[in-house]
Amino acid sequence: MLYSRRPKRNLTTVVAKVEQPPPQKKKKKKRERRRNATTSPLPHPSFSSLPDEIILNCLARISKSHYRSLSLVCKSIRSLLSSPELYPARSHVQKTEPCLYLCQHLPTHDRWYVLNQTLITNGGSIMDESNLSPITPPTSCSAPSMSTTVTVGFEIYQMGGTINDEPSSSVRVLDCRTHTWRDAPSMTVARTSAESAFIDGEIYVIGGTEEPSSEVFDLKTQTWKPFSCPFDVSAKLSLARGKLYVKNGHYVYNTKQGRWEPSLEVGxxxxxxxxxxxxxxxxxxxxxxxxxxxxxxxxxxxxxxxxxxxxxxxxxxxxxxxxxxxxxxxxxxxxxxxxxxxxxxxxxxxxxxxxxxxxxxxxxxxxxxxxxxxxxxxxxxxxxxxxxxxxxxxxxxxxxxxxxxxxxxxxxx
Known part of the structure; x- marks a missing residue:
């Protein structure tokens, strides 16, 4: 009787097959998903998603010459650029810039402009009137002609002038931070081509009328009152060294004592x-x-x-x-x-x-x-x-x- 011999099996391979765990295909797929999830790039945060305080601080450090372009980015940035808090922030981080305002005198009215480039870094190139941005007048009509203006802090006071060939006593104030207008109390007399100066919290206005007339505006009380000036209507005011001068008579006004004194002439x-x-x-x-x-x-x-x-x-x-x-x-x-x-x-x-x-x-x-x-x-x-x-x-x-x-x-x- 013939017996067939079975081939001897290697014991080590048997043990290896027993000890080898079955393939875990599902777990491998899960690990790959987790690995792909951790390596995928995160979405970039939006600048507008930052708090307004941080955005305002960033805008305060940028030159004003870029504000016009930045205002087109989105509504929130445009709102922050027109916020009155922006300019105290610029002053706090010492990033202020001088702004030049010009007035174009036309036969019937005046037009106001602001230079939309910084005065400091113009790259050495000479600019022309195309770099001027017009300032919208306070009303639908054009700005009055032959008015007198004076600067007080961040504001420009426009007083009197001619509107439709009639002298005006109105006073309008331009906020140079937001380029918005507001009305101030009108003068007691309509004036055209008057002289004005600001000193010690008061605005002095002389002339601009047929008869000698002058008045002073107190910024604290927001009231006008008569101002004694012993000169004719053609007297020219000049503010220098913190004092008020009249060029025609060479006199200086003492604001503390409320009187006029002779100015300096030496030999x-x-x-x-x-x-x-x-x-x-x-x-x-x-x-x-x-x-x-x-x-x-x-x-x-x-x-x-x-x-x-x-x-x-x-x-x-x-x-x-x-x-x-x-x-x-x-x-x-x-x-x-x-x-x-x-x-x-x-x-x-x-x-x-x-x-x-x-x-x-x-x-x-x-x-x-x-x-x-x-x-x-x-x-x-x-x-x-x-x-x-x-x-x-x-x-x-x-x-x-x-x-x-x-x-x-x-x-x-």
């Missing part, structure tokens, strides 16, 4: 001042216009007020600005404080010759070129005591506009 040297002055680092800076009567020569200097010695001293180190600036009339100078530096803005007249097509003659367009200088001020102690030195960090042509454009204000926002 053959007459000192006149422009309306330009500002506070930089708790120091009052102004422009002196010196006229030598025997030679009819003129010279202007920047001076600072030493409150301890109660005297005005010249800011040293600005000889290059006097030579290159070409400023011939200090009444066209505007001063502003920009992050502890002195901003000087002025314009010079120029004639632009444009060739006429097909003709040999040229068309002469009378224009004016605005200039801007940034001056860093330092305090030094010398043999004569405390001195203030200035260093011109930036000096360049800024803007070219027709002669119909005039200064309104330069405000740091």
């Amino acid at each position: 053959n040297l007459r000192l006149e001042t422009s309306a330009a002055w500002c506070i930089v680092g708790n120091v009052k800076i102004s422009v002196y216009f010196v006229k030598f009567l025997w030679t009819k020569a003129t010279r202007y200097t920047f001076r600072w007020y030493d409150s301890d010695r109660r005297i005005w001293l010249e800011v040293a180190g600005l000889e290059d600005l006097y030579f290159k600036g070409g400023i011939c009339n200090p009444s066209i100078i505007r001063l502003a404080n920009h992050s502890g530096k002195l901003i000087v803005i002025w314009y010079k007249p120029r004639n632009l010759k444009i060739p006429v097509a097909g003709k040999k003659r040229e068309y002469v367009c009378k224009t004016k070129m605005f200039w801007c200088a940034v001056i860093r001020l330092d305090k030094r102690f010398g043999s004569s005591g405390l001195q203030i030195w200035g260093e011109v960090e930036h000096l360049d042509a800024l803007l070219t506009v027709p002669n119909s454009y005039q200064f309104l204000s330069c405000i740091t926002l």
Whole structure:
């Protein structure tokens, strides 16, 4: 009887087969799903999903020249850009910038504009009126012509003027932070082409009428009251060194005692001042216009007020600005404080010759070129005591506009 032998099986393979667990396909799939879920990228958070306080802090650190484009991103950012809390935040992080406001005088009305570029970083390129953004007038009608304006903080007061060929006593206030208008109490008398100045919390208005008339507006009480001025209606007001001057009579008004006093005249040297002055680092800076009567020569200097010695001293180190600036009339100078530096803005007249097509003659367009200088001020102690030195960090042509454009204000926002 034949017996068939079965092949001997390897014991190790048997044990391995017994010990080897069955494949777990389902668990492998679950692990792959978990691995894919952990490695998948998370959605990017939206900028608008951040709290308003954080967005406002970010917007405060961006140049105002970009605000126009940012307002088109979404409604929430546009709302924050128009919030009055934005500008205190800019001041807190020391990111304020000077803003230039201009007024175009037309035969029937005036138009207001703001330069939509920063004055500091213009890349050295000269801009023109296409860089100006129009400011919507307070009503459906155009802004009155021949009005008088004065700057108070972040606001520009527009007083009087002519509307439909009739003199007006209305007072409108432009908030330069939001470019919105509000009405203020009207003057007691309608005025056209009056003179105005702001000092010690009050707005003084002189002239603009057929008969001599003047009044003062108290910002605290929001009331107008008569103001004694012993000069004719053509008297020109000038605010300099924190005092109120009348140019025609060379008198200065003492606001504390409420009376007019003769202004300074020393021998053959007459000192006149422009309306330009500002506070930089708790120091009052102004422009002196010196006229030598025997030679009819003129010279202007920047001076600072030493409150301890109660005297005005010249800011040293600005000889290059006097030579290159070409400023011939200090009444066209505007001063502003920009992050502890002195901003000087002025314009010079120029004639632009444009060739006429097909003709040999040229068309002469009378224009004016605005200039801007940034001056860093330092305090030094010398043999004569405390001195203030200035260093011109930036000096360049800024803007070219027709002669119909005039200064309104330069405000740091």
